[in-house]
Amino acid sequence: MFSFSNIRYGYTDKLSLNNINLSIKKNEFVCLLGPNGSGKSTLFKLLNGLIYPSDGQYTFNDQQINAHFFKNSVNAKKFHQQVGFVFQNSDVQLFNTTVYDEIAFGPRQMGFPEPEVNKRVIDCLTLLNINKLENRVPYHLSGGEKKLVAIASVLSLNPDVLVLDEPLTGLTAQAQENIISIMQGLHNAGKTIIMSTHNFTQIKDYVTRFIEFSENHTIVLDAPTKLVLTNSDLMVHLASM
Amino acid sequence: MHIPDNYLSPQTCITMFVAMAPVWAISVSKVKVQIKEKKETVPLLGIASSLSFLIMMFNLPVPGGTTAHAVGGTLLAILLGPWAASLSITVALLLQALLFGDGGILAFGANAFNMAFIMPFVGYFIYSFFKRFNQEKIGAFIGAYVGINLAALIVAVELGIQPLLFQDQGGNPLYAPYPLSISVPAMALTHLLVVGWVEAIFTVLVFSFVKKVSPNSIYLAGNHPQSNVKKMLSRFYLIIGGLAVLSPLGLLASGTAWGEWSASDILPTLTQNGLKAHMPAGMAHGLDFKPFLPDYSLFGVSLPLGYIFSAFSAVIIFIILFKLVTHEKSKIS
Amino acid sequence: MKNQKYLNMPDWLSSPENYSPVKQKNTFLQQNRGRLLNLLSLFSDKTETTSQPLNRQNSFIQLLTTITLILLTSLSRNISFIWIIYMYQFLQIALLPKLNMLTILKRIPINLVFVLLFILPSFFLTDAKTVIFFVLKTNLILIIVSYFMNTNTFFDIIIVLKKCYFPDIIIFIIDITIKYLKILSESLYAMTSAMELRSVGVNRHQYQSLSNLFGSLYLKTKSTALEMYSAMEARGFTGNYHFTRTKQRLNLSDITQTCITIFLITLFFN
Numbered sequence: 001m002f003s004f005s006n007i008r009y010g011y012t013d014k015l016s017l018n019n020i021n022l023s024i025k026k027n028e029f030v031c032l033l034g035p036n037g038s039g040k041s042t043l044f045k046l047l048n049g050l051i052y053p054s055d056g057q058y059t060f061n062d063q064q065i066n067a068h069f070f071k072n073s074v075n076a077k078k079f080h081q082q083v084g085f086v087f088q089n090s091d092v093q094l095f096n097t098t099v100y101d102e103i104a105f106g107p108r109q110m111g112f113p114e115p116e117v118n119k120r121v122i123d124c125l126t127l128l129n130i131n132k133l134e135n136r137v138p139y140h141l142s143g144g145e146k147k148l149v150a151i152a153s154v155l156s157l158n159p160d161v162l163v164l165d166e167p168l169t170g171l172t173a174q175a176q177e178n179i180i181s182i183m184q185g186l187h188n189a190g191k192t193i194i195m196s197t198h199n200f201t202q203i204k205d206y207v208t209r210f211i212e213f214s215e216n217h218t219i220v221l222d223a224p225t226k227l228v229l230t231n232s233d234l235m236v237h238l239a240s241m
Numbered sequence: 242m243h244i245p246d247n248y249l250s251p252q253t254c255i256t257m258f259v260a261m262a263p264v265w266a267i268s269v270s271k272v273k274v275q276i277k278e279k280k281e282t283v284p285l286l287g288i289a290s291s292l293s294f295l296i297m298m299f300n301l302p303v304p305g306g307t308t309a310h311a312v313g314g315t316l317l318a319i320l321l322g323p324w325a326a327s328l329s330i331t332v333a334l335l336l337q338a339l340l341f342g343d344g345g346i347l348a349f350g351a352n353a354f355n356m357a358f359i360m361p362f363v364g365y366f367i368y369s370f371f372k373r374f375n376q377e378k379i380g381a382f383i384g385a386y387v388g389i390n391l392a393a394l395i396v397a398v399e400l401g402i403q404p405l406l407f408q409d410q411g412g413n414p415l416y417a418p419y420p421l422s423i424s425v426p427a428m429a430l431t432h433l434l435v436v437g438w439v440e441a442i443f444t445v446l447v448f449s450f451v452k453k454v455s456p457n458s459i460y461l462a463g464n465h466p467q468s469n470v471k472k473m474l475s476r477f478y479l480i481i482g483g484l485a486v487l488s489p490l491g492l493l494a495s496g497t498a499w500g501e502w503s504a505s506d507i508l509p510t511l512t513q514n515g516l517k518a519h520m521p522a523g524m525a526h527g528l529d530f531k532p533f534l535p536d537y538s539l540f541g542v543s544l545p546l547g548y549i550f551s552a553f554s555a556v557i558i559f560i561i562l563f564k565l566v567t568h569e570k571s572k573i574s
Numbered sequence: 575m576k577n578q579k580y581l582n583m584p585d586w587l588s589s590p591e592n593y594s595p596v597k598q599k600n601t602f603l604q605q606n607r608g609r610l611l612n613l614l615s616l617f618s619d620k621t622e623t624t625s626q627p628l629n630r631q632n633s634f635i636q637l638l639t640t641i642t643l644i645l646l647t648s649l650s651r652n653i654s655f656i657w658i659i660y661m662y663q664f665l666q667i668a669l670l671p672k673l674n675m676l677t678i679l680k681r682i683p684i685n686l687v688f689v690l691l692f693i694l695p696s697f698f699l700t701d702a703k704t705v706i707f708f709v710l711k712t713n714l715i716l717i718i719v720s721y722f723m724n725t726n727t728f729f730d731i732i733i734v735l736k737k738c739y740f741p742d743i744i745i746f747i748i749d750i751t752i753k754y755l756k757i758l759s760e761s762l763y764a765m766t767s768a769m770e771l772r773s774v775g776v777n778r779h780q781y782q783s784l785s786n787l788f789g790s791l792y793l794k795t796k797s798t799a800l801e802m803y804s805a806m807e808a809r810g811f812t813g814n815y816h817f818t819r820t821k822q823r824l825n826l827s828d829i830t831q832t833c834i835t836i837f838l839i840t841l842f843f844n
């Protein structure tokens with residue numbers, strides 16, 4: 001589905017991604033780990049077409065993803081519907097005046113009739129257990145609430161691929177468990193999930209593959225969970241991050 | 242709306258600086274009072290000018306596939322108060338000129354006059370007028386629309402008088418070459434039809450958002466809003482009056498008031514002020530000046546006047562549309 | 575699979591979406607994102623130029639020279655004089671490091687297009703000579719300004735403004751403006767990206783959404799201002815702003831530049 005070959009990227013002269021080679025297949029559940037500033041969020045931005053590699057190739061479903069691809073609005077819109085992205089900082093992701101409108105933003109654009117939009121919104125609210133926020137103003141929500149609304153507003157697009165940058169940070173244990181089970185449910189339904197976290201232990205039983213970034217912005221480990229779970233040294237290393 | 246250098250003569254630029262100086266002086270003193278009451282005003286002003294900068298660089302879509310940008314003069318005046326807005330926009334314009342080459346350095350005074358004075362003050366005045374009748378949104382809309390159009394008209398006049406006042410021996414223009422008969426309709430057409438709407442819609446929507454989400458984040462003029470508006474208005478007239486005295490462009494002796502000179506007057510006045518005296522070609526052919534503005538006319542209405550008329554007509558049409566739309570909405574909900 | 579029991583996936587969410595967007599020429603979000611990215615890159619580029627000690631000229635002298643040159647160019651009616659200033663400017667540009675040289679030169683064609691768009695219709699009003707003269711002068715001024723912009727950083731310009739004896743409060747505002755311009759642009763950039771990612775079809779309330787971005791930005795601005803003020807107060811800020819007005823020493827290149835400018839002024843009045 002996704003394929004990166006020899007990707008390099010730098011915001012300035014300093015590289016933030018160095019020689020990334022990676023391919024992700026449909027219906028994988030991938031988790032990125034790595035220290036702060038190692039390049040996880042940068043990879044996600046690249047994956048979502050917000051930035052383009054300085055060097056190397058990125059393809060999605062065998063289609064080269066670059067500035068030219070996004071020049072075509074049909075391509076861009078289809079791509080953004082297929083790949084949903086929950087930002088690390090959900091503060092910047094919310095711009096509507098009510099939570100309802102926030103979640104309805106995507107489905108409305110897709111041209112669904114209002115009853116269908118309403119169904120999607122209510123389903124998402126229920127799924128994330130935030131029905132009581134329906135008429136609140138996103139701007140005034142707490143950090144954790146904003147994160148949940150941001151996730152709901154991406155889910156309502158029903159993307160094939162869900163990319164979540166640290167979806168669990170800042171949430172209560174109960175909300176975290178709920179998010180994990182939603183990701184798992186989507187995974188079971190055939191969707192591809194790519195996430196990042198700093199808490200290996202919490203998700204090790206659900207994801208299918210781990211990728212570890214190092215401080216030099218390279219991938220130092222890329223292994224299926226089965227393999228990781230049988231290597232106790234590796235387990236200790238990842239859990240201590 | 243940002244006038245680059247060399248479009249206006251240095252003489253015009255200096256006049257505009259002189260005109261803007263009292264506005265800046267009063268703004269600083271006004272804002273100092275505001276700071277005494279609310280100390281956080283200082284950081285707010287700085288951050289507001291970066292906001293103003295961003296508003297001016299953000300392209301908004303316009304029907305037909307192109308884009309335009311808002312200035313946000315009226316919006317900031319409503320949110321922060323006109324004096325604070327004036328200072329913030331001034332700083333934003335200064336940085337644009339010095340750091341990004343947007344708008345001229347010599348023309349900075351003129352640009353500030355148009356965008357950091359006319360626009361916020363006119364816009365705010367209209368807004369506070371409508372506010373008295375609890376029609377803040379209409380006020381914000383019309384304020385923004387009229388504010389930007391008035392500023393555009395002034396830009397058009399600034400540009401349009403250049404070929405009249407500054408010509409070489411051969412009667413060829415030295416700076417912006419288009420006379421009022423071209424500059425006014427060109428600015429009018431783009432601003433009445435497109436840019437004005439962009440500014441107005443943007444202003445009213447941002448205003449509504451802020452009002453809905455955080456109503457106490459909007460500037461409240463002191464305890465006596467009315468007297469404040471009056472004071473503000475009297476200052477505004479004072480500055481406009483001062484400008485009228487300075488005009489035209491500080492070049493003409495005080496004996497003749499702006500616009501009342503005729504072709505026979507202008508020659509000695511120009512010579513008096515050290516300009517190479519040559520009868521501008523157009524004037525030599527017997528074009529005399531009527532009071533206030535040259536007699537360029539469109540269907541018998543002088544152009545700047547025609548512009549003002551069109552703006553008012555658009556405003557009236559808008560009020561009617563707005564009433565119709567809001568009425569319909571309230572029926573539904 | 576322990577959490578599965580209380581999770582009720584809606585049908586639409588567990589089946590693939592068959593969505594095909596309608597074609598629409600609408601790339602202004604991408605456009606704006608690009609512009610913001612340019613703005614942000616300017617911040618980092620500028621800081622890098624500072625570290626190059628090659629053109630450490632006194633910024634105040636540079637600003638004065640720049641304004642004088644613009645004024646002379648604007649007032650001049652003599653083609654030879656304009657030519658001399660062109661030569662002087664290009665000589666200065668030629669002495670810059672290659673990277674700075676390129677940034678200045680790259681701007682010229684873009685500037686020319688704008689000037690030409692503005693002036694070309696006036697061919698019908700005046701003669702070709704006037705039009706060419708106008709283009710030459712306007713272009714020269716833009717080159718003079720780009721040279722100034724390229725050899726001075728934000729920080730230099732603040733110092734210059736302090737030298738100009740602006741009121742302290744203005745300098746303070748400018749200081750904060752520059753600091754927050756970066757932060758707010760980053761914020762706006764992120765919000766624009768987020769909106770772009772969820773703009774998967776036709777937005778019938780485009781202006782509403784865009785205005786909401788700026789509304790949120792304003793509110794964030796306001797709360798940032800409050801936070802910043804409390805932080806300043808916590809560090810003993812009393813509401814007075816005083817700046818030490820630093821002195822920059824003059825070096826040989828400043829003196830040369832001043833002499834050349836004075837020479838150009840005398841030339842102008844001949």
Ligand SMILES: Nc1ncnc2c1ncn2[C@@H]1O[C@H](COP(=O)(O)OP(=O)(O)OP(=O)(O)O)[C@@H](O)[C@H]1O
Pocket residue numbers: 011012015016034035036037038039040041042043088
């Ligand atoms: N907008 C930016 N401009 C310049 N440098 C940036 C920018 N964003 C990130 N970087 C740099 O790129 C590198 C990678 O950052 P990134 O955000 O991808 O890290 P991360 O792995 O997501 O970290 P965290 O776990 O803290 O979220 C860091 O060194 C960071 O300083």
Ligand SMILES: [Mg+2]
Pocket residue numbers: 040041042088165
């Ligand atoms: Mg990150």
